[in-house]
Amino acid sequence: MKILDIRDCTIGLDGDMRNALIGFSDHTVSLVAIISDQKRNGKPVVGYGFNSIGRFGQSGILRERLIPRLLSIKTDELLCSDGSGLNPEAVASTTMLNEKPGGHGDRAGAVAALELAAWDLNAKLADEPAYQTISKYFKLNTTDNSTETYAAGGYYYPSDNETKFVDELKGYLESGHHSVKIKVGGISLSEDLQRIEEALAVIGSGKRLAVDANGRFDLEKANQFAEAIDIYRLRWFEEPGNPLDFELNRQLTLHFPIHIATGENLFSLSDFRNLIRYGGMRPNSDIFQMDPGLSYGLTEYQNMLKELESAGFKRQQCYPHGGHLINLHVAIGLGLGGCESYPAVFQPIGGYSPQTQLQNGRLTPSDAPGFGLEQKENLYPLLKSLSGLI
Amino acid sequence: MKILDIRDCTIGLDGDMRNALIGFSDHTVSLVAIISDQKRNGKPVVGYGFNSIGRFGQSGILRERLIPRLLSIKTDELLCSDGSGLNPEAVASTTMLNEKPGGHGDRAGAVAALELAAWDLNAKLADEPAYQTISKYFKLNTTDNSTETYAAGGYYYPSDNETKFVDELKGYLESGHHSVKIKVGGISLSEDLQRIEEALAVIGSGKRLAVDANGRFDLEKANQFAEAIDIYRLRWFEEPGNPLDFELNRQLTLHFPIHIATGENLFSLSDFRNLIRYGGMRPNSDIFQMDPGLSYGLTEYQNMLKELESAGFKRQQCYPHGGHLINLHVAIGLGLGGCESYPAVFQPIGGYSPQTQLQNGRLTPSDAPGFGLEQKENLYPLLKSLSGLI
Numbered sequence: 001m002k003i004l005d006i007r008d009c010t011i012g013l014d015g016d017m018r019n020a021l022i023g024f025s026d027h028t029v030s031l032v033a034i035i036s037d038q039k040r041n042g043k044p045v046v047g048y049g050f051n052s053i054g055r056f057g058q059s060g061i062l063r064e065r066l067i068p069r070l071l072s073i074k075t076d077e078l079l080c081s082d083g084s085g086l087n088p089e090a091v092a093s094t095t096m097l098n099e100k101p102g103g104h105g106d107r108a109g110a111v112a113a114l115e116l117a118a119w120d121l122n123a124k125l126a127d128e129p130a131y132q133t134i135s136k137y138f139k140l141n142t143t144d145n146s147t148e149t150y151a152a153g154g155y156y157y158p159s160d161n162e163t164k165f166v167d168e169l170k171g172y173l174e175s176g177h178h179s180v181k182i183k184v185g186g187i188s189l190s191e192d193l194q195r196i197e198e199a200l201a202v203i204g205s206g207k208r209l210a211v212d213a214n215g216r217f218d219l220e221k222a223n224q225f226a227e228a229i230d231i232y233r234l235r236w237f238e239e240p241g242n243p244l245d246f247e248l249n250r251q252l253t254l255h256f257p258i259h260i261a262t263g264e265n266l267f268s269l270s271d272f273r274n275l276i277r278y279g280g281m282r283p284n285s286d287i288f289q290m291d292p293g294l295s296y297g298l299t300e301y302q303n304m305l306k307e308l309e310s311a312g313f314k315r316q317q318c319y320p321h322g323g324h325l326i327n328l329h330v331a332i333g334l335g336l337g338g339c340e341s342y343p344a345v346f347q348p349i350g351g352y353s354p355q356t357q358l359q360n361g362r363l364t365p366s367d368a369p370g371f372g373l374e375q376k377e378n379l380y381p382l383l384k385s386l387s388g389l390i
Numbered sequence: 391m392k393i394l395d396i397r398d399c400t401i402g403l404d405g406d407m408r409n410a411l412i413g414f415s416d417h418t419v420s421l422v423a424i425i426s427d428q429k430r431n432g433k434p435v436v437g438y439g440f441n442s443i444g445r446f447g448q449s450g451i452l453r454e455r456l457i458p459r460l461l462s463i464k465t466d467e468l469l470c471s472d473g474s475g476l477n478p479e480a481v482a483s484t485t486m487l488n489e490k491p492g493g494h495g496d497r498a499g500a501v502a503a504l505e506l507a508a509w510d511l512n513a514k515l516a517d518e519p520a521y522q523t524i525s526k527y528f529k530l531n532t533t534d535n536s537t538e539t540y541a542a543g544g545y546y547y548p549s550d551n552e553t554k555f556v557d558e559l560k561g562y563l564e565s566g567h568h569s570v571k572i573k574v575g576g577i578s579l580s581e582d583l584q585r586i587e588e589a590l591a592v593i594g595s596g597k598r599l600a601v602d603a604n605g606r607f608d609l610e611k612a613n614q615f616a617e618a619i620d621i622y623r624l625r626w627f628e629e630p631g632n633p634l635d636f637e638l639n640r641q642l643t644l645h646f647p648i649h650i651a652t653g654e655n656l657f658s659l660s661d662f663r664n665l666i667r668y669g670g671m672r673p674n675s676d677i678f679q680m681d682p683g684l685s686y687g688l689t690e691y692q693n694m695l696k697e698l699e700s701a702g703f704k705r706q707q708c709y710p711h712g713g714h715l716i717n718l719h720v721a722i723g724l725g726l727g728g729c730e731s732y733p734a735v736f737q738p739i740g741g742y743s744p745q746t747q748l749q750n751g752r753l754t755p756s757d758a759p760g761f762g763l764e765q766k767e768n769l770y771p772l773l774k775s776l777s778g779l780i
Contacts, residue, residue: 010454022488028454054490060450061496064400064418098412100444101605102633102655103684105495106451215491243492244660247667265492270634277637278668294493 001083001125002037002075006067006114009386010057014347017155020185020216024155028057029349032113033387034086034121040369046387047086047121048373051109052293052322053346054264058110066095066110085122088115088137089299104268108295115297116326120370130326130371134333138302146357146364147331148338150210150235151175152323153345154182154199165195168344169202175343178361179208179235185216189228196232212238215265219248226256236261236287244271250280261287264321267295272304276311283312287337291321292330305334324349325371328356328363339363348378391473391515392427392465396457396504399776400447405735407545410575410606414545418447419739422503423777424476424511430759436777437476437511438763441499442683442712443736444654448500456485456500475512478505478527479689486686494658498685505687506716510760520716520761524723528692536747536754537721538728540600540625541565542713543735544572544589555585558734559592565733568751569598569625575606579618586622602628605655609638616646626651626677634661640670651677654711657685662694666701673702677727681711682720695724714739715761718746718753729753738768 008030015024034047051058070078073094080087092115099107123133135142151172157164165182172180182199184192196211203209211234217225222240229237236259241248243265253260260281266272272290275281281288288308292301305315316337320327323340331339341363342350352358353375355366366372374380374390384390398420405414424437441448460468460481468484470477482505489497513523525532541562547554555572562570572589574582586601593599601624607615612630619627626649631638633655643650650671656662662680665671671678678698682691695705706727710717713730721729731753732740742748743765745756756762763769764780774780 022490024488026455026488055493056451056455058450059454060448061446064449065416065446098414098416100412100655103445103495103498103657105493105497105657107495108493242660244494244658244664246664265490267493267495268634270632274634274636274664274668278664 001079003034003070003078004037005035006032006070007035007386008032008059008062008067009382010059011348011382013053013349015345017157017345018186019155019183019212019214021214027054029053030057030059030062030110030113031382031386032062032117033383034114034117035387035389036121038125040124040127044389045121045124046389047117047119047124047370048383049113049115049117049120049326050293050349051113052291053324053349054321055109055294056106058106058113061107061110062113066114069094069097070114085125086118088118088297091115091118092297092299104271104295108267109293112293112295112297115299116293119298120373123370127369129365129367129369130329131333131365134298134329138334140333140335142333142335144332144335146362147328147336148361149177149341149358149363150179150181150338151177152181152340152342154180155345156183156186166198166202169199172343173202176358176360177341179210181210181212181238181340183214184211184225185213189225193228196229200232206233207235210235210238210261213240215239215242217241219251222248222252223255226252226258230256230258234258238262239264246275246278250278253280253282253286259285259287261289261319264289264291266290269300269303269307273307276307281313284314286317288318289321291327293322293326298330301330323351325352325365325373325376328352328365329371332365348376348382391469393424393460393468394427395425396422396460397425397776398422398449398452398457398503399772400449401738401772403443403739404737407547407735408576409545409573409602409604411604417444419443420447420449420452420500420503421772421776422452422507423773424504424507425777425779426511428515430514430517434779435511435514436779437507437509437514437760438773439503439505439507439510439716440683440739441503442681443714443739444711445499445684446496448496448503451497451500452503456504459485459487460504475515476508478508478687481505481508482687482689494661494685498657499683502683502685502687505689506683509688510763513760517759519755519757519759520719521723521755524688524719528724530723530725532723532725534722534725536752537718537726538751539567539731539748539753540569540571540728541567542571542730542732544570545735546573546576556588556592559589562733563592566748566750567731569600571600571602571628571730573604574601574615575603579615583618586619590622596623597625600625600628600651603630605629605632607631609641612638612642613645616642616648620646620648624648628652629654636665636668640668643670643672643676649675649677651679651709654679654681656680659690659693659697663697666697671703674704676707678708679711681717683712683716688720691720713741715742715755715763715766718742718755719761722755738766738772
């Protein structure tokens with residue numbers, strides 16, 4: 001097999017909403033295509049990937065550093081031992097040639113887009129959904145073809161907040177979601193509590209409602225908030241404070257029974273290890289949300305899982321950030337707790353294809369080869385235009 | 391005052407050498423120019439900055455995210471209260487609009503280049519060297535106009551290693567340096583020890599020779615190395631392990647008297663705070679090397695210094711990574727321990743202008759306004775071509 005070309009483009013995402021800290025309207029994503037010389041079912045095999053959601057496209061890093069490194073060596077050096085596909089670890093490490101340790105930010109997403117495209121390519125070469133390829137590669141023998149999901153929404157919108165909010169939550173339940181996550185920390189505590197009560201009136205049980213502060217609070221405010229929501233027995237309290245403030249996280253896990261969810265803004269094994277060492281995370285309780293698409297891809301994510309399990313945690317405590325087809329396949333293939341859904345936002349990257357089934361709070365992807373990104377109707381034209389080969 | 395334009399270009403650096411982990415030949419730097427409508431001495435005032443050394447240019451992040459944010463608001467919103475120049479904190483925070491917390495990597499360098507250009511601009515508006523502007527801004531009343539330096543070299547070169555190595559060190563002493571830093575960890579322990587002894591034969595005292603492993607060792611190897619070099623009583627042992635492995639760092643500070651130097655690959659206040667919390671760094675002993683040019687600029691660096699001093703450390707323990715004119719002015723203006731010099735490498739960004747005096751191991755910059763980058767003969771044509779205004 002030979003890599004004929006690697007391309008990228010930057011695409012915008014739908015959404016004029018805010019969380020407690022930021023607006024999303026100028027966020028972008030890098031879509032990449034690894035074009036091989038192979039054919040399956042008479043069609044050229046192209047692997048597609050992207051760097052998840054919530055950050056930015058990385059065309060500069062991709063074009064100036066990572067893609068030239070991959071294209072400067074022979075494809076043979078990137079193949080897995082039996083030659084049946086790319087070795088994702090070799091793809092990731094080649095992109096990182098002459099990069100220093102530390103500073104895990106934008107680069108981590110750019111590497112991830114390419115490494116994930118290698119998984120899509122491999123699954124297509126094997127003519128199977130990516131979750132099967134992932135499961136086999138890591139020798140997990142996953143038998144499930146579905147995973148738990150929850151609707152991540154409840155953003156702060158510039159107008160029509162109240163009606164929009166309640167209608168939004170009702171819609172999630174109607175479409176088959178059991179659980180919902182909403183944003184907190186962007187308005188006053190009393191307003192947030194009122195919003196939580198409005199949500200509970202729709203959702204029914206606190207066990208099915210999580211809240212996400214997106215790192216907004218200092219320790220004092222996080223404590224106040226945790227105390228104020230204690231009575232609701234919510235599903236989890238996500239990113240109470242700065243994602244690197246492990247001591248704040250530890251204080252909350254010490255003093256409140258509510259599950260703490262964090263990790264989506266830790267972009268490397270090194271950063272994740274520090275969460276394990278210092279963050280006070282509790283086995284069988286707290287939730288890990290590292291996102292392979294923002295943190296060097298699945299190879300690095302698998303190393304995080306090893307670290308997690310050797311520290312006494314279970315992979316079922318992992319719900320990767322980023323509600324899209326790639327993380328759906330990752331969650332099933334690796335046997336994680338589940339993945340999130342953004343039914344209403346971050347299109348065309350967010351959300352699932354029409355062939356993806358949502359029933360009783362569980363998602364089942366189609367059996368399209370790879371991540372099945374081509375089945376997303378609003379993504380298809382972008383993939384086609386990027387590779388020129390659909 | 392109005393900002394008329396903000397421009398950037400990416401430039402390559404001289405150097406075919408390696409440290410223990412990486413080669414430097416494809417490293418680049420972003421040079422930025424903030425062009426104002428002001429004139430001093432009949433010339434347009436332009437602030438120049440760059441994102442230090444050892445990483446990469448950030449044209450993608452600058453052009454797609456940061457520069458458009460700065461140019462989308464009125465200059466008035468970026469001015470300091472008396473209108474006499476830019477407010478560097480406002481510049482940095484405006485570039486970070488809608489950016490999430492965590493993930494402090496490439497972005498941190500891109501922000502820094504712009505924030506540092508604001509300091510250059512302000513110093514030129516005040517018609518004074520940048521160290522004076524910095525000192526006044528932070529109300530430090532620094533009286534020194536010079537700072538300690540050491541020659542950072544002793545890289546692993548592809549050929550002619552031995553002769554080149556000894557000649558290099560001799561040259562440092564002849565040019566006025568008292569202290570030298572060399573790379574370790576890229577060859578076997580016994581070969582490195584031989585190299586250290588060769589260096590000591592030139593330099594004379596272990597107190598004037600530091601070694602830098604660039605994060606190469608795991609804990610076992612770092613312990614072995616620290617034990618093996620104990621007899622030499624060296625100046626410091628730099629980045630023994632992964633910069634985010636605070637526990638490894640703590641173990642070394644617990645068991646060895648040698649000063650540990652680290653921090654150049656921590657790019658934010660949050661990461662630095664974790665070094666203070668978990669890294670075992672010792673007041674009056676260990677060395678901090680955070681580099682403003684890689685970590686959001688001087689505003690963030692000043693916040694690190696506050697954190698450092700409130701934890702019982704002294705700012706004289708700080709020797710920023712990156713031997714260039716910007717960090718020379720930073721070290722003098724903030725009263726730090728000193729700064730490094732790369733006499734032989736990383737041109738045209740590394741090294742100092744001919745007007746910079748080196749005597750008895752101390753550097754004195756010229757009184758050119760700003761960072762005096764225009765006085766570097768190999769940088770001048772690049773600045774001129776970028777702004778079109780010299």
